[in-house]
Amino acid sequence: MSRPYVGILLDNIIYNGIPRGRTGFEHLSFYEEAGIMYDFIPCFFRIQDIEPRGNQVQAYVKGENNKYMKQSVPIPRVIHNRALFNSNSDYKKVQQLMNNGIIVFNIKNRYRKILVHEILLKNNELHKHLPMTLIADENNILQMLENYDSLIIKPNNSSLGLGVMLISKEDDEYKWAFRNRATKKYESLTFGNQLPQNLLDILRKRTFLVQQRIPLASYQGNPFDLRVSVQKNQTGHWQVTGIVGKVANGGNYVTNVARGGKVYPLDVLLEGKNLNKDQVYKAIEKFSLQAAEQLSSELSGLADLGMDIGITEEGFPMFIECNARDLRITFRNAKMESTWKATHTTPLAYAKYLLDTLY
Ligand SMILES: Nc1ncnc2c1ncn2[C@@H]1O[C@H](COP(=O)(O)OP(=O)(O)OP(=O)(O)O)[C@@H](O)[C@H]1O
Ligand SMILES: [Mg+2]
Known part of the structure; x- marks a missing residue:
């Protein structure tokens, strides 16, 4: 049998960069290597290139001259989604493909944080790893302040660390720290037993969560x-492909690279701590795998997760959030080349596993 195709669905902007070799965070040559390893041909297209009733799709395929050429190929029976869909019609299209027996994984890759939290809460074994979390309204925040000295308030959907705020107790007062959208600078305001009106105004505009602030371990004084990249592999099971650390930029309370966070391999961050490295890795792995299993018991098609997991100074893992489309570049930025590559090839190993279930 000739080598089958495996599809990789990309966003417009990445797709348009293919002829110039400018594909941003998608490193196409890693997918090509996976194609050689697993004996299939990767091909790249967008959701709008698909005509679900048709049999063919126009896709970029690497030619013998090492250049990507657009060509018409049979719609692959297994497709790894790396795009964010914006409209219901995109989802409908994917659904039609699935109805025709085509497997698309990672279809939906944005979930509200409260939904993820609620699914994880259903597993008792995970409770101790979940910070207390409620929808952020006046009552819930005041109630949480009775139990915790420090709270994080963050948007229910994606923010790249932008909308994340901190409330911390200082003597008899509280300090509210936030990023001013106009000046782009971090500011703070103190208050007593009533929440600042500005905060209440912000909470009215968008859904936020209020969480117990996890006492994150620190590196050179910064949390x-x-x-953690958690992916399905060639056996169809979840594995931890890689772990990389993000350190908050001087004095900040968020670690996002988009907010100046610096990245390091975990080994570096654990140096000088009185912890057993193997045990810390094992604990993170155990929790991540259990969390991935739990999430995929309710959310279909998950195969490639980027979890944000904190550890306490004692090395105990605590869940922060789960991204269902990890851009994977944190690994490149930390110079963890082989792990970065593995975050691309492992989902295609899973694609191979899926192909084998079909033929
Ligand atoms: N409960 C918490 N305790 C301590 N730190 C937290 C907590 N929640 C969030 N943070 C800090 O804020 C950062 C950003 O929060 P989070 O990862 O939940 O959202 P986000 O990255 O802004 O969302 P998205 O990835 O969807 O853009 C975390 O990486 C962590 O450094
Ligand atoms: Mg995050």
Whole structure:
């Protein structure tokens, strides 16, 4: 049998960069290597290139001259989605493909944080790893302040660290720290037993969560957390492909690279701490795999997760959030080349596993 195609669905902007070799965070040559490893041909297209009733799709395929050429190929039976869909019609299209027996994984890759939290809460074994979390309204925040000295308030959907705020107790007062959207600078305001009106105004405009602030372990005086790549592999099971640390930029309380966070391999961050590295890795792995299993029991088609996981100074893993389309670049930025590559090839190993279930 000739080598089958495996599809990779991309966003417009990445797709348009293919002829010039400018594909941003998608490193196409890693997908090509996976194609050689697993004996299939990767091809790249967008959702708008698909005509679900048709049999063919116009896709970029690497030619013998090492250049990408557009060509008409049979719609692949297995497709790895890397795009964010914006409209219901995109989802409908994917649904039609699935109805025709085509497997698309990672279809939906944005979930509200409260939904993820609620699914994880259903598993008792995970409770101790979940910070107390409620929808952020006046009552819930005041109630949480009775139990915790420090709270994080963050948007229910994606923010790249932008909308994340902190409330912390200082003597008899509280300090509210936030990023001023106009000046782009961090500011703070103190208050007593009533929440500042500005905060209440912000909470009215968008849904936020209020969380117990996890006492994150620190590196050179700044808190850090981890990006953990949890992916399905060639056996169809979840694996931890890589762990990388993100350290908050001087004095900040968010570690996002988009907010100046610096990235390091976890080994570096654990140096000088009185912890057993193997045990810390094992604990993170165990929790991440359990969390991935739990999430995929309710959210269909998950195969490629980028979890934000904090550890306490004792090395205990605490869940922060789960991204269902990790851009994977944290690994490149931390100079973890082989892990960065593995975050691309592992989902295609899973694609191979899926192909084998079909033929
Ligand atoms: N409960 C918490 N305790 C301590 N730090 C937290 C907590 N929640 C968030 N943070 C800090 O804020 C950062 C950003 O929060 P989070 O990862 O939940 O959202 P986000 O990255 O802004 O969202 P998205 O990835 O969807 O853009 C985290 O990486 C962490 O450094
Ligand atoms: Mg995050």
